[in-house]
Amino acid sequence: MTSIKPLSAGTNFRAVDFPRAQFAYDQSTIANWNTATYTVNVAATNPEVAVRCLAPTSGKIGVCISGGPRNNSTVVDRFFLAFRVLEGDPADGTLIQTDDAKWGISNTATSDASDDYSYGGHFTVVGGLTPGVYYYFQSRFRDTVAPVTGTADCAFRTLMAIPLP
Amino acid sequence: MAINAGSQAYGVDLPPTQYDQDWTTQSPTTTTYTAGQPEVGVNFVAPSSGRVLVTLGAGTRTTTAVTTRAVVTFIVYNDNSDGPVVQAADFNNGITGIGTASVSQYRYVGTFKMISGLTPGRNYYAQMVHRSTAAVAAGVVSIAARDISVIPLT
Numbered sequence: 001m002t003s004i005k006p007l008s009a010g011t012n013f014r015a016v017d018f019p020r021a022q023f024a025y026d027q028s029t030i031a032n033w034n035t036a037t038y039t040v041n042v043a044a045t046n047p048e049v050a051v052r053c054l055a056p057t058s059g060k061i062g063v064c065i066s067g068g069p070r071n072n073s074t075v076v077d078r079f080f081l082a083f084r085v086l087e088g089d090p091a092d093g094t095l096i097q098t099d100d101a102k103w104g105i106s107n108t109a110t111s112d113a114s115d116d117y118s119y120g121g122h123f124t125v126v127g128g129l130t131p132g133v134y135y136y137f138q139s140r141f142r143d144t145v146a147p148v149t150g151t152a153d154c155a156f157r158t159l160m161a162i163p164l165p
Numbered sequence: 166m167a168i169n170a171g172s173q174a175y176g177v178d179l180p181p182t183q184y185d186q187d188w189t190t191q192s193p194t195t196t197t198y199t200a201g202q203p204e205v206g207v208n209f210v211a212p213s214s215g216r217v218l219v220t221l222g223a224g225t226r227t228t229t230a231v232t233t234r235a236v237v238t239f240i241v242y243n244d245n246s247d248g249p250v251v252q253a254a255d256f257n258n259g260i261t262g263i264g265t266a267s268v269s270q271y272r273y274v275g276t277f278k279m280i281s282g283l284t285p286g287r288n289y290y291a292q293m294v295h296r297s298t299a300a301v302a303a304g305v306v307s308i309a310a311r312d313i314s315v316i317p318l319t
Contacts, residue, residue, distance in 0.1 A: 005169075060182050062220075062316065078270055101273050102188055102224060102310035110267035118263075122275030123220040125184040125314045144270075165179035165317055 017058075018163040022051035022137075025158040032153065033079060036146035038099045040138060050090070050138040053161035055129035060164040063137055066121030068155030069107040077145040078109045079152040083159060085126055086136040097126055099140050107152075109144075117155050125164065137161045178214075179317035183207035183291075186222075186312035191295060192303050193235060198254045198294040205311045206246070206292035211283035212317035219291055220316070222275035224309035225262035232264030233299045235306045239313060241280055242290045252280055254294050262306065264298070271309045279318065291315050 030046050041048040053061055069079035082104030086093035097103075107118040129135055139159045143152035184207060191201045200206070211217065223237040238259025241252035252258075258278045263269055283289060293313050297306045 058181060060184075062182070062314070076268075076270060078272075080273075103222070103312075104273060105275070106224075106271065106273045108226065108263050108265075108269040108272035110265050110269050112265065112267050118272065118274075120272075120274035122222045122273065123277055123314065124186075124222060124275070124312055125182060125316075127182075127184065164182040 017056045019054035019056055021160060021162040022053045023160045024049045024051050025156065027156045030154040033143050034146050034148055036142050036144065038140040038142045040140055049157045049159050050136060051159055051161050052134050052136050055131050055133050055135060056163035057131045058165055059129040059131055060125055060127045061129060061135065062123055062125050062162040062164050064121055064123045064160040065104050065139060067105055067157045068117045068119040070117040070153050071107055071109040071115045071151055072153060073151045074111050074113055075145055075148050075151045076109045076111055077143055077148065077151040078106045079141065079143055079154050080104060080106045081139060081141045081154060081157060083137055083139045086138065088134060090136045090138060093136055096135065179212045180210040182314060182316045183209045184314035188310045191308040193295050193297040193306055194303050195300055196296055196298065198296045200292055200294050204292065205313055206290060207313060207315050208288060208290050209315040211285050211287050211289060213285045214319055215283040215285055216279060216281045216318040217283065218277055218279050218316040218318055220275060220277040220314045221260060221293065222312040223260045224271040224273040225260065226269050226271045226307050227262055227264065227305060228268055228307065229305050230266055230268055233297055233301050233306055234262040234264045235295060235297060235308050236261050237293065237295045237308060237311060240292050240294055244288055245290045246292055251289065273310065
């Protein structure tokens with residue numbers, strides 16, 4: 001049972017909000033990716049980039065995802081870096097929000113022989129979360145044209161979750 | 166004053182984060198900023214610091230081999246979109262497509278900007294707007310997704 005205590009005017013206190021912001025990254029390049037379904041990692045070379053974050057009183061957490069995608073062939077192929085939100089442990093958690101590149105980032109892709117890396121980030125708000133519950137923010141990636149080889153790369157991935165007012 | 170472990174306190178600051186998004190494709194044909202249909206924007210209250218973080222996201226492309234780009238940025242008004250402009254639309258506060266000599270695909274990306282000097286407790290409206298970098302036919306420049314959030318800062 002939570003008790004709400006009155007505070008006198010002028011009292012200084014540090015609220016339990018906000019929980020800690022969380023950050024994860026991987027700076028190893030994902031090379032020649034050719035799977036068109038969302039994937040968490042590449043065994044032995046590219047680890048999962050994900051964080052667990054406690055929802056604040058507002059139920060809102062900001063997610064900042066960034067990466068360095070490119071398309072280095074004449075095949076018009078994009079690398080989508082997105083994230084999904086699960087409740088609790090990723091192994092058995094309820095899916096709260098699915099992956100969508102519109103909440104993530106991608107390179108553009110042209111038929112030119114070599115489009116170089118297009119680094120960028122995207123900050124979005126995930127709302128409606130239950131205060132005091134842990135959520136799992138998991139970056140996932142895919143390419144848009146499969147199966148082809150030697151096209152979509154990603155130089156790095158970062159993911160940050162920030163409890164918001 | 167001591168607060169027992171497990172007590173919960175919710176400060177008057179900060180006002181709530183506000184956010185909005187829409188995934189209806191927009192196709193600007195002129196260099197004049199428009200809010201599009203539907204409009205994407207949020208009302209917010211400035212915190213004691215008078216400072217907020219505005220974040221934007223968009224997916225932009227050009228469907229013919231011209232270097233014209235889409236521009237997606239924002240305006241901050243007092244009260245609502247009929248109110249005085251506090252932060253005018255600025256190319257440099259936003260997102261653009263990439264102009265190449267080839268057809269390009271949607272590129273999704275975001276940006277953010279801190280706005281300061283706001284009046285604490287006052288209502289503001291942050292509105293997404295977009296345009297093309299040159300006059301083009303409908304469908305040449307497209308915007309697949311737009312999102313905005315406004316986060317009060319300390």
